[in-house]
Amino acid sequence: MHNQVIGKPISRVDGRAKVTGKAKYAAEFTAPDLLHGVVVSSTITKGRITHIDTGDALALDGVVKVFTHQNRPKLAWFDMSYKDLDAPPGSPFRPLHNDRIKYNGQPVALVVAETFEQARYAASLVKIEYAQEPHETDLQHHLDTARKPASGLASLLKPPPPKARGNFDKAFTEAPVQLSTGYVHGFEHHNPMELFSSTVVYGKDGKLTIYDKTQGAPNSQFYVSQVFNIPFRDVRVVSPYVGGGFGSGLRPQYQLFLAVMAARELKQSVRVSLTRQQMFTFGHRPATVQHIDLGAQPDGTLDALRHAATAETSRFEDYIEVVVNWSGALYKAPNAQFDYNVVPLDQYTPLDMRAPGGVTGMSAIECAMDELSYKLGMDPLELRLKNYTEEDPNEKRPFSSKQLRACYQQAAERFGWTKRSPEPRSMREGHTLIGWGMATGVWDANQLPARAEAVLTVNGKLRVSSATADIGTGTYTIMTQIAADTLGLPLEDVLFRLGDTDMPLAPFQGGSLTAGTVGSAVKIVCEDLGKELLKLARKMPNSPFAKAKFDDVFFVEKQMRLKADPSVRIDLQTLVDQNGGRAIRTTATSMTNSLKQGKYTRYAHSAVFVEVQVDEDLGTVKVTRAVTAVAAGRILNPKTARSQIIGGMVWGISKALEEETVMDHRYGRFMNHNLAEYHVPVCADIHELDVLFVEEHDDVVNPLGVKGVGEIGIVGMPAAIANAIFHATGKRVHELPITLDKLM
Amino acid sequence: MKPFQYLRPTGVDAAVRDLTAQPDAAKFIAGGTNLIDLMKEHVEQPTTLVDINRLPLATVEELEDGGLRLGALVTNADTAYHPLVEQRYPLLSKAILAGASAQLRNMATNGGNLFQRTRCYYFYDTSMPCNKRHSGPSQGPAGCGALHGYNRIHAILGTESADGNVHCIATHPSDMCVALAALEAVVRVSGPQGERTIPIADFHRLPGDTPQHDNTLRPGELVTAIDLPANGFSHYNSYLKLRDRASYAFALVSVAAALELERSDASGDQISAARLAMGGVAHKPWRKTEAEALLVGQRPTPDVFGRAADALLDGAQGYGHNTFKIELAKRAIVRALSQAAKLEPTE
Amino acid sequence: MQTATLPTPVTQPRSAPPEPVGTGVRSFSLTINGAEYELNVAPWTTLLDALREYLDLTGTKKGCDHGQCGACTVLVDGKRINSCLTLAVMHEDHQITTIEGLADAQTGDLHPVQQAFIDHDAFQCGYCTPGQICSAVGMINEGRVKTDADIRELMSGNICRCGAYPHIVDAIRDVMQLNPTAQ
Structure with missing residues (x-):
């Protein structure tokens, strides 16, 4: 009732820093006598380095050292030490570990010089000879080696495929309407705009301050501490601004290792930045092959559902993502079967990329449902509603909240879905075919524990901090809003800081969990601060708050007031003044209520409706308009949340129509490893995108009732586009991206 | 980037002298948009850069024969937006504006545009085999990686050398040059032997067995201007570019179509002159006067356009990933000609 | 280079070239956001790297270093260009405006x-x-x-x-x- 700013479209609090160029990213911090490192990447895919000649490089002016596996310092021996907090089961890649080449583009040397220009040129002079061995990189050619992935810690947030239910084989065989279909997706690379960089400032005492591009400063600190055997207190990782992540910053990348190694060896500050080409030499969204079988009654009731996916991984780690579970949770088919396998290949381990697994699996099931709708002669939306479930069929438990039905209704109405002519190729203007398609989106609403600190300064300003990240999500802004509302302060009196391991621990930013996770910590720590303020108030002579409990007061307009009589009030400044000239400081941890949360499946949902124009002769596709309705609990800031959803929709357009890293499997090398040939949308590709937030109340997911919106925007989009293209053209394309040649 | 000597002459003769002093290792630099890109990739490794930006070649002048002279140093943006170009050579404006980005067009010059090198992935990656890049071991292995590799963006025409072999399937990436080919522009150059002119059709070359040579320029020659003939086909023209996204991408296929139509009788128009050139399909802008001849004297109909397309694409050969380009090119030609004839709207 | 690369000698400066700039570090100044900055950099330093690495004007971003993303866009004599594809030494006579120079320097008012x-x-x-x-x-x-x-x-x-x-x-x-x- 006293909310001032939560739920309001507040402009980003970090906006001014970002539009003036003052926001500093990892490569933009500097230090006296900073050295520059440039990475040399392997040009073969598998084999051994037989010879390295660094003579020409070292002979150049300004070149300080060339690090290779032959002269690197002794480091931690055990695999375990290289496991960062997001490492999948296996043996993590260790840069410059030995002469083995495990994938194409692997870092094989680091050239360190006084200037960037010297290091860049010297790197081109490092001569390396290899003994090549045959490699395997093509998922489609090695499907016969698919196997179950190893399980490990990562399984906590990534459950295995659901158990089979009913008797799929029998139900499918007997189903009057059957559909068997398959979908193939290629590699994708995150390509945040900021190049991966680490600036390692070497302190006089040997302590390191590391400006790293990461979605979790604590993970980088943990990794450096383990690998280099340095106490946590001697490694500070700072990351106030992150130029996009999309998952790429969930694991420390090799430039961090190389920069720290060089700084420690040379006892001097070092920066290592990767090139755009090198941005294609670590984690990526895995290539996948999926099969779906659906058996239905003529009225659309699903009897049988099978969803199987095979994805590539590296030889050294079993990366997994949740691909097939979503179909089982979304549709109540009583007979269902799920399977997920991996094929180890000679490439780097895949890495979570915006809605990992979710957008992959949902693209398949939502296209399959569309295919089925045409077989049935049924409206695609009606088919979804026919199989709508109020209970999670995978886990046989209720949803904490599920306003998906309202999403369907509101988005369909906004889009004008009822005016759709159901026949494919039935809507056109000249040689432009028009198609309308729809799909569903689902994503997790997880909460993890997090810590935060709150300080009310002697001037009555609130400083809140937590070692979380803001990769463009709006974390700075929504945390400021939460803190401001909790203690009744105006936004300008609140400063929220993040991205520093000197701050209280928070999980990395990923999985759409920051709003609920860190938001809860911020709320709790501000409440704790409020309790301290109440204690001070109670101690004051003749205090009208003497008998008040925390539940009896509220905070508004820089004051604490009694709920029972709001005219009883005291300025927060007056209370700080009672603290003996000292700031008031509290630290708190938000825990998850596993007992309560475990009884529910917690998902955000979306419904997406898309219009495309396809040139009948030339195959060009334009997404002319799209409407996404999202049910994601409480929306803390509709302005930044809308941006997140729109960003996800743009990603959906990209995945559906443009984005794919193409490998020449003869060489095991990605060929379009640059932003000219790895196509992501430009401004001219993006037309009308509309976002609706559907009201949804949820007191299970976390104390704020918020579900996070970083990923739900992309999940349904590719299928909706592919379905619209089918409606326009009558062509069902089973391989993404849908480029013009596939529609000619 | 390999270190180089940087020179900054102020006159054409001095520039030519500077370049000729080390012809194998020196390069002119104007806008730099492609050269610096390739120097960072170590595909180009000049030991001397001759900065020609202070040469007096940055004007657009009307010629006595009614044509227009575009100075080599006029930027692509200033050319595309020049009132005389917009009015008399709209095809050229459209082609330039279909290429690159506004920033790059502000940097890139008319002279430099002629020297754009291919976007072939294998050419750009010095660890991959490439006959076009190959001129010594420092620039990677020989061979054509694209021929049996990932060749979605590659050539379908003019790839065979005289011995029947294919040494290179790279394409020329320029949009501007496709329009220049259709307009029959003439390239003016200055060199150690003085000045000469080269018809645009003879400026770029097919790969043959020496794909490392993109053009027919002689050592030390500097492009000073591009002359446009008087006829700019300003009423009936179209530049159609097909690519993997709506902007800021190289052409899979592009078509410059230009027509003159005459009222033949009460029932309609007849084509009295035609020009047709394609980008993204060959080592140079692809034009065949035989295809244009099939249009002249005909009524502008899709059938007629289709016959011209077949003639222009005669001998087209796909290499796997790029085979779709043959059919795409045919449809693009028909569409572009239809747009030029105003039978179809342009986007 | 990872093949049988031969050592590539650094080019020696020619004797008395017209307007020699040479291969070594060169001193020149750039006018950026109305202020004059002295630079001592090699000619192969791009304008982008000059801004970011030598002048601490890190508001201009490096996203690809190949003219494929536009993050490095600055204004040169009022025209937008990609600063990654041009050499700093080529801009001695130009007025360069970066993101740091758009807001009103006196009042702090944003553009x-x-x-x-x-x-x-x-x-x-x-x-x-x-x-x-x-x-x-x-x-x-x-x-x-x-x-x-x-x-x-x-x-x-x-x-x-x-x-x-x-x-x-x-x-x-x-x-x-x-x-x-x-x-």
Whole structure:
């Protein structure tokens, strides 16, 4: 009732820093006598380095050292030490570990010089000879080696495929309407705009301050501490601004290792930045092959559902993502079967990329449902509603909240879905075919524990901090809003800081969990601060708050007031003044209520409706308009949340129509490893995108009732586009991206 | 980037002298948009850069024969937006504006545009085999990686050398040059032997067995201007570019179509002159006067356009990933000609 | 180079070349945001690296270093260019404006495009933002925009991986006071 700013479209609090160029990213911090490192990447895919000649490089002016596996310092021996907090089961890649080449583009040397220009040129002079061995990189050619992935810690947030239910084989065989279909997706690379960089400032005492591009400063600190055997207190990782992540910053990348190694060896500050080409030499969204079988009654009731996916991984780690579970949770088919396998290949381990697994699996099931709708002669939306479930069929438990039905209704109405002519190729203007398609989106609403600190300064300003990240999500802004509302302060009196391991621990930013996770910590720590303020108030002579409990007061307009009589009030400044000239400081941890949360499946949902124009002769596709309705609990800031959803929709357009890293499997090398040939949308590709937030109340997911919106925007989009293209053209394309040649 | 000597002459003769002093290792630099890109990739490794930006070649002048002279140093943006170009050579404006980005067009010059090198992935990656890049071991292995590799963006025409072999399937990436080919522009150059002119059709070359040579320029020659003939086909023209996204991408296929139509009788128009050139399909802008001849004297109909397309694409050969380009090119030609004839709207 | 690369000698300066600049570090000055900066850099230093690595003007971003993303967009004599594809030494006579020079130096008031980007939430991570804003300012100077479609096409040299495009168009339309329904 006293909310001032939560739920309001507040402009980003970090906006001014970002539009003036003052926001500093990892490569933009500097230090006296900073050295520059440039990475040399392997040009073969598998084999051994037989010879390295660094003579020409070292002979150049300004070149300080060339690090290779032959002269690197002794480091931690055990695999375990290289496991960062997001490492999948296996043996993590260790840069410059030995002469083995495990994938194409692997870092094989680091050239360190006084200037960037010297290091860049010297790197081109490092001569390396290899003994090549045959490699395997093509998922489609090695499907016969698919196997179950190893399980490990990562399984906590990534459950295995659901158990089979009913008797799929029998139900499918007997189903009057059957559909068997398959979908193939290629590699994708995150390509945040900021190049991966680490600036390692070497302190006089040997302590390191590391400006790293990461979605979790604590993970980088943990990794450096383990690998280099340095106490946590001697490694500070700072990351106030992150130029996009999309998952790429969930694991420390090799430039961090190389920069720290060089700084420690040379006892001097070092920066290592990767090139755009090198941005294609670590984690990526895995290539996948999926099969779906659906058996239905003529009225659309699903009897049988099978969803199987095979994805590539590296030889050294079993990366997994949740691909097939979503179909089982979304549709109540009583007979269902799920399977997920991996094929180890000679490439780097895949890495979570915006809605990992979710957008992959949902693209398949939502296209399959569309295919089925045409077989049935049924409206695609009606088919979804026919199989709508109020209970999670995978886990046989209720949803904490599920306003998906309202999403369907509101988005369909906004889009004008009822005016759709159901026949494919039935809507056109000249040689432009028009198609309308729809799909569903689902994503997790997880909460993890997090810590935060709150300080009310002697001037009555609130400083809140937590070692979380803001990769463009709006974390700075929504945390400021939460803190401001909790203690009744105006936004300008609140400063929220993040991205520093000197701050209280928070999980990395990923999985759409920051709003609920860190938001809860911020709320709790501000409440704790409020309790301290109440204690001070109670101690004051003749205090009208003497008998008040925390539940009896509220905070508004820089004051604490009694709920029972709001005219009883005291300025927060007056209370700080009672603290003996000292700031008031509290630290708190938000825990998850596993007992309560475990009884529910917690998902955000979306419904997406898309219009495309396809040139009948030339195959060009334009997404002319799209409407996404999202049910994601409480929306803390509709302005930044809308941006997140729109960003996800743009990603959906990209995945559906443009984005794919193409490998020449003869060489095991990605060929379009640059932003000219790895196509992501430009401004001219993006037309009308509309976002609706559907009201949804949820007191299970976390104390704020918020579900996070970083990923739900992309999940349904590719299928909706592919379905619209089918409606326009009558062509069902089973391989993404849908480029013009596939529609000619 | 390999270190180089940087020179900054102020006159054409001095520039030519500077370049000729080390012809194998020196390069002119104007806008730099492609050269610096390739120097960072170590595909180009000049030991001397001759900065020609202070040469007096940055004007657009009307010629006595009614044509227009575009100075080599006029930027692509200033050319595309020049009132005389917009009015008399709209095809050229459209082609330039279909290429690159506004920033790059502000940097890139008319002279430099002629020297754009291919976007072939294998050419750009010095660890991959490439006959076009190959001129010594420092620039990677020989061979054509694209021929049996990932060749979605590659050539379908003019790839065979005289011995029947294919040494290179790279394409020329320029949009501007496709329009220049259709307009029959003439390239003016200055060199150690003085000045000469080269018809645009003879400026770029097919790969043959020496794909490392993109053009027919002689050592030390500097492009000073591009002359446009008087006829700019300003009423009936179209530049159609097909690519993997709506902007800021190289052409899979592009078509410059230009027509003159005459009222033949009460029932309609007849084509009295035609020009047709394609980008993204060959080592140079692809034009065949035989295809244009099939249009002249005909009524502008899709059938007629289709016959011209077949003639222009005669001998087209796909290499796997790029085979779709043959059919795409045919449809693009028909569409572009239809747009030029105003039978179809342009986007 | 990872084949049988031969050592590549650094070129020796020629004797008495016209206007010699040579291969070594060269001293020159650049005019950036109205101020003169002295630089001592090799000629193969790009304008982008000169700004970021030598002058601590890190507002201009490096996103690809190959003219494929637009993050490095600056204004040279009022025209937008990619600073990664040009050499610093080529700009001795030019007026360079970077993101740091757009706001009013005296009052601190933001340039209207900067303010509109905040108001319309036309960015998320902020990394492409300086380039987007410089590009928008350059585009407005060019005077070729009449419709939303023009904005979209002429802003396509700036990639935003966060996907803020609709809001970028909103912000620029607002500054230019265009009619949102104009097509």
